[in-house]
Amino acid sequence: MKFDKFFEHATKTSPYPYQIRLATAPELAELVRVPTGAGKTAAAVLGWLWRRYYAEDAVRRVTPRRLVYCLPMRVLVEQSVREASKWVDELVKIGMDPTKISVLMGGAEKDEWFLDPERSAILIGTQDMLLSRALNRGYATSRFHWPIDFGLLNNDCLWVFDEPQLMGNGVSTSAQLAGLRASLGTVAPCSSLWMSATLEPAWLDTVDFAKRPRGPSLELEADDYDPRRPLYKRMTAEKTLQSLGVMATKDEKEVAQQVIRHHIPGTQTLVVLNTVDRAKEVYNSIIKDKSASKEVLLVHSRFRQFERKKLNNELMKPVKDRIIVATQVVESGVDISMRTIITDIAPWASLVQRIGRCNRTGDDGPGRVFWIDLDPDKQGAPYESAHLQFARKQLVELEGQDVSPKALDDFKRERSIILDFVPTHVLRRRDLLDLFDTTPDLSGNDIDIAPFVRGDEKDSDVQVYWREVGPGVPERDVISPNQLELCRVRIETFRAFLKKEKKGQKRIAYLWDHLDGKWRMIHNPDREVHPGLTILLPASSGGYSTEVGWDEDSTDPVKPEPDESDRQLEEAVGDDLNSCGPEFTIAEHTEHVLDELKTILEKLGNLADGWSDHLRRAARWHDAGKAHDVCQRGMRRANPELDPQKLWAKSGKTGRLSYDRPRFRHELVSALAALQHGLPFEVVYVIAAHHGKIRLSLRSLPDEKPSDCPGTLFAQGVHDGDTLNDVDLGGETCLGLTLDLSPMQLGGENSWTAKALALRDALGPFRLAYMESLLRSADLRASKQERKGGNR
Incomplete structure (x- = not known):
């Protein structure tokens, strides 16, 4: 079956020319540089499926049996799973072998994808969960399971990194892993594909990856921009840029007022703020204003998956009149199209992604994009001041102009804009060999991979869940958390939470001691809490609200959500x-x-x-x-x-x-x-x-x-x-x-x-x-x- 017919069966639409080129090329591209909204997910997933099942024998033989789809944020995972599942279901109807789709997000994995190493599979997850597993230190998984993931994710896989410009040090780690696989050897081919509108090829020139021959790159060509083709409408969708006219403040009331003022009744407005705290402030101010839209949604990364699934479903609904307040979780991969976008200044690559949510389809115009000014030195977190200053300069120059994907692409080319990226940590061969050893450190100090996965520790997370526990240390047989229960919390925020007293007493949290096979109370958060840990909180500790997610000020008990249908226990060294x-x-x-x-x-x-x-x-x-x-x-x-x-x-x-x-x-x-x-x-x-x-x-x-x-x-x-x-x-x-x-x-x-x-x-x-x-x-x-x- 030819790829265009295959694609049409899966999506009910015709493929874009670049999607055909990606799937049918003799050698799979290594870097795909196309603007946001151009259908990169379909290009990668359906391209791999076609090469795996329908391409000529020579191509099928070298196409890895696992597609590992790596995303920078959790909000993108469920949408990608939903789309891929829909495509696979349609293709099974025409005779394609069923292909299992699994989500790797931490907690007890009920589908146990690793039990079928001989079968074709699509694995979708965040960079935290996937890269940590590829480094033999899987976040939110049993340390005794680490080698299984390490072995299967570094052999017989095609790794696809979607929007890697948002992955920080994960970009260089992904390149180094590719280079080290080539030099140290794999059982079966394990290739990588990076997809982005703003990734610079030089970002991948790490010490080991640069030694190997560079694979082909793919970009949009003249036939993709043909006005008679559907992609042209998306790439030239009308949207103009202008300043919101206010500065970010501590209480964000002025920003909230401007959001309400610029929201057009009967349409959707998306507000993207750089931090969860600021998103909460804007959200709270909007819902208190009686003149605001009745539909207001708050979306960020600090919700449990139970609530996140509901939020994601709400986010994708075609509501006619709504304001969505969000953080970076919506700036890439989320296929939503807004009439109005209001965004903080962010690094240029992030702004391009955020702007891409405005009039994404070309049917929601004329689109309007407003930017919020802020002090890069005092309000720049989590970004570097220099990157924000550079972005502000570009925004000022583009004031009042068209910012469609094609216009931004032309602007970047005309101004010779080359985005720089200097990783703070680069994975070395010696680091990888050290990580192969999973022997427990009796002092409790394992190698910290957080700098390789995303960046410095201050920007890293722990995952927490809640259980009803009585006084004293919990019983050994507390049920392990499933994926839906885990809530990500910034490590510094969680440390501060534990130090903060509740009714005159310090908060209590527990870690599983895999050596002693029992729960251990955290006494020194600064020393004992480090990236990637999964931590148990008593339900009475609070710290969470179903309306706003993680909330260190909340003292209300949190309702645990264990999965009683599939009891799994924490495992210790002596357990069998x-x-x-x-x-x-x-x-x-x-x-x-x-x-x-x-x-x-x-x-x-x-x-x-x-x-x-x-x-x-x-x-x-x-x-x-x-x-x-x-x-x-x-x-x-x-x-x-x-x-x-x-x-x-x-x-x-x-x-x-x-x-x-x-x-x-x-x-x-x-x-x-x-x-x-x-x-x-x-x-x-x-x-x-x-x-x-x-x-x-x-x-x-x-x-x-x-x-x-x-x-x-x-x-x-x-x-x-x-x-x-x-x-x-x-x-x-x-x-x-x-x-x-x-x-x-x-x-x-x-x-x-x-x-x-x-x-x-x-x-x-x-x-x-x-x-x-x-x-x-x-x-x-x-x-x-x-x-x-x-x-x-």
């Missing part, structure tokens, strides 16, 4: 939540895992360097360590009715297993047994890593129970000299042996760490993590099927 569920022996569960792995490998094809065989061997041996007496006693403690003559992989009960040796890890026993039986270290490593808790090092942890024999080595509940009897692995037997823990000692050829690092460097971090992910996916799939009764 996957060993609970319907009872199965080690041999039975092993066969189930091998069946799932077979399905995965059949779709992926033969993996290079013997890795298909390595993974099959690893799957066969991965649970041999569950035969250890400590594990079997834990199983029978959970379920006394288990047959004592059999070796069990699943307890037949839900909840956490309790071991008489704290921190016990069965996969360490499995890996040591495989190592002592002479299996290749590639196999041994993947066995050890199949729960994400033992990877580059073997070491003892706090509160472990040492051996009764002084001087005996011990690590994670395993003691040197422990015995393991014969284990039926279903078609193969692990013969009994005495466990040797000497590999935990540093130095020498027998050192586990030395072997693991050598394997990482020989195979490359991306490929090695991918192999880990495949076995983990097969294991998790098998356990899921067992819970459903599908592997009985």
